[in-house]
Amino acid sequence: MRTVSHRVNTKKSHATSTEFGKSTSELLILKPEGYPMSGMMEEYPIVENRDVFEFYAREQWNGYVARKGDYLFDRRMFPDFAYRIIDVEPAESLIGMNTSIIVTEEENSLFSTNEIKSDVVFDDVIGQENAKRKCKLIERFLDEPERFGKWAPRNILFFGPSGTGKTMLAKALANKTDVPIIPVKATQLIGEYVGDSSRQIHQLYDRAEEMAPCIIFIDELDAIALDRRFQELRGDVSEIVNALLTEMDGIEEREGVCTIGSTNRAQSLDAAVRSRFEEEIEFVLPGEEEIRQIFESNVKTFPLPVEDCDFKALAKKAKGLSGRDLVEKVLKTALHQVIIEDRETVRAEDFEKAFSKLGKNEPTQDPSGLYV
Template identity: 50%
Template sequence: MKSNNKNQEIKIKNSKTKFNPTIDEISAKKLKLKPVGYPFKFSLMENIPLEISNEKLFEDYAKEQWLGIELKKESYLFDQKMIPDYAFKILEVEPNNSILTTETKITVDTALNTVSEKIEPKNFNIKFKDIVGQENAKNKVRIIERYVKSPEKFGQWAPQNILFYGLPGTGKTMLVKALANNLNVPLYLVKATSLIGDHVGDGARQIHELYENANKNAPSIIFIDEIDAIALHRQFQSLRGDVSEIVNSLLTELDGINPNTGVVTIGATNNINFLDLAVRSRFEEEIEFKLPTDKERKEILENNIKTLPLNVNINIDKIVKLTKGMSGRDLKQKILKTSLHHALCEEKDEIDMDDIHYALEQSKKKVKNEVKNMYE
């Protein structure tokens, strides 16, 4: 990018010709930059954030190549040495339209480049009656209801950390949504994988901010789904990467070292035996979610069939027998939804057993492929 250097030389000449004052009058006193990446999309390196480990060293490096450049707020400076064409946006310059000199103080706003998205509380319209089965789990979470309504009765014995476990699609997330809706309290819904940031410290910061916000809005519920993604048992740690600082931050919050009065943490995992024992021990109660029985599968099918946009001509009792071992989500997504799409593709006015059999076959193929991929 030689043309950039030439343009920079022209700017210096023009600025000196245009202003021609003393160096003190045109010298920039302060300059604040933000790394923003490459102007072109041409490689796997695009949009990789820049980490400044030594700001004083970076300041000397910047002055070496940009000395004499005219600085204007909202314009850009391009690196031409170590990472050619990497752009830095000028966030602040004092005074504006001044020249970078050896006296200019340079800072880099890397926070804007690395801060993770703030986790906000959500509201849902799901009710307990919408959840078929899981009566044991429903009864167990009643203690959380009593605590939120009458915290003074519990004192230091308040329920704080509860663990949901069971196969995918059995209603763990639905139950916590119904619980928050029933209590009319904020629900902080978090996927554990979203806590793993691009830089060391991102996840830990998110966890502390999460609990700080939950405390401000207490009583509230924090739901960390797929918690095993960051808290795998030590024998699987090599698979998870370096997330130790995230786990340590989570343990600090679960231990109550920072008082989280009125905040209930609910973790969820599909594989409870994969959890790190240090994390698992912080949950005072473990609540299992089981696959639906024949009776419950029939009720799930009947409830969801009512919402289908086509007429339905099927044998529900037969489907119940054919779907043994499937979760509620499987019945809705893999069977009914696939059947609907098949009927629509065939330009039919109703869903029949041919569509159901098609969905069952597709489901079996998917399971076979998943098992095959596990061993390849």
């Protein structure tokens, strides 16, 4: 039995009349800490039935204000046993009878800080009309998962150049359907020891099932689902791929869970993993008209005024750049230079200089074909 190595906070967290305005917790992540006194029990209580434990926990802590770092104490089954709150969504919210509760022994839970709800809308994604159209299928599934049965679109692949809006569209989809999204970088799922990676993946799907209907968005999928021909470069590929295939195959039915994988290297994916995606949705680099819209939409949020600028002409010079490149390497570079020079307006030549730093003075061949 491990002892608590730091002082236990014994201050009560129960809601008072001044805290009635707080929202109800959607997710509560706890870490078992043990008893204040050593020697009372050699092992932590084992949670054998998660549903029963969650109901019991909600019932006894219903109305408590959950704050990250505070402690919750068991009052009946294992009196005075302490759980520390690793994370709570929303912050400082009230535990209620619909709060999803996860117990983990990990100090830094993999999914404790990820976004639960999205505020991105489809209009935020300029262009990608074909991708938006195909996403209507996922939208209908998340709205009414029971209608699809075994024909549900559970696994979707977003592929195309970096910075073309794959992550934004996944978040917009979650917002449109009012479902939570769990965005995860694939590299977060790579464990330090044998067995860690598969455990991380199963933990991810366990949480999504508790929040269903829910979207799991795995960015940079190729980092964990490499073609098995490259296994000599990554010894843990087989473990990761097998765990991912188990979840995607639906051997354990995950009702209302949709997996969206994202990659800019579709050809490097393991064939077995890629075959599990029922739909592949391609994202392409923006055309001239879309580039103009990206320019005009983003300069509206500049903290400085922009002098009359021919964005249509600038769009011709930006051929081959992604939306993220346009924002981060052209617009932001130009704005920062103006601020450095203590000027009050952004002019067309500022954007021209930003292009020259990229070597984009001449139109560039559209490389989107590399990702087909």
